[in-house]
Amino acid sequence: MADIKKGILAVLKELLLKQKTRKFHSAVILAAGNGVRFGDENGKHFVLVNDVPVVVRSVRAFEESPLIDEIIVVTREEDIGACEQLFREAKFTKVKSVIAGGADRQASAKNGFDAINPHADFVSIHDAARCLITPSVIADVANEAYKHGAAVAAEKAVDTVKRADDKGFITETMDRDYVWLAKTPQTFMADMYRAAVYTAEKDGIRATDDCALAERLGFKIKLVDCGWENIKITYPDDRARAEHILKQREDKEEV
DSSP, X not given: OHHHHHHHHHHHHHHHHTOOSSOOEEEEEEXXXXXXXXXXXXXXXXXXXXXXXXXXXXHHHHHHOTTOOEEEEEEOGGGHHHHHHHHHHTTOSSEEEEEEOOSSHHHHHHHHHHTSOTTOSEEEEEETTOTTOOHHHHHHHHHHHHHHSEEEEEXXXXXXXXXXXXXXXXXXXXXXXXXXXEEEEEEEEHHHHHHHHHHHHHHTOOOSOHHHHHHTTTOOOEEEEOOSOOOXXXXXXXXXXXXXXXXXXXXXXXX
């Protein structure tokens, strides 16, 4: 495995150096969750935040980003038609296709990745539930990925973080100066992500985070501080939080 990792790293470093000035950049938006924790069987991707569906808000940010060339949306099979209709009404032009997700997040991300342009240089994986994402954050993460091969939107921890054992007792107090909360988008060289996803599948590895798949192959991923506003719609109260953040943004624009 060590030799394989070294070989993959060497090839990808060479590819990174040869990258074209203008990269073809694909985005995969994951909207295949069942909304159980939110308490809405229709799926939280259809929940309205200031009268706009969560999935539309997320896709719009990538639609408006000048760095993104195409968008693949992954959702539940029964929601494909409804999503396509929403995107037509929003007049999105970059949505290449809306496809069905897999058994879990990792499988859904792989489905989306398999649907991107085979010649794409970079891919961003984003959870639709993080619907307050902005073109600015997308660009910040992408530009770091262009430099380093991979980057992830993140937030520095402000609380003291404890590591626990399987019985709930503290085993370590971690230095929060080095603790980050990983978010999305997570952006990778397409060949790096391909190697990470297919190697994980071959090895039977499951993860809830795309970076974890790349990390296990020894790839370095740059953390990009995107602040605290890039929240995820998970529980009912999160909608009110999101609308409050949007109101704050509007107030700042008016000043």
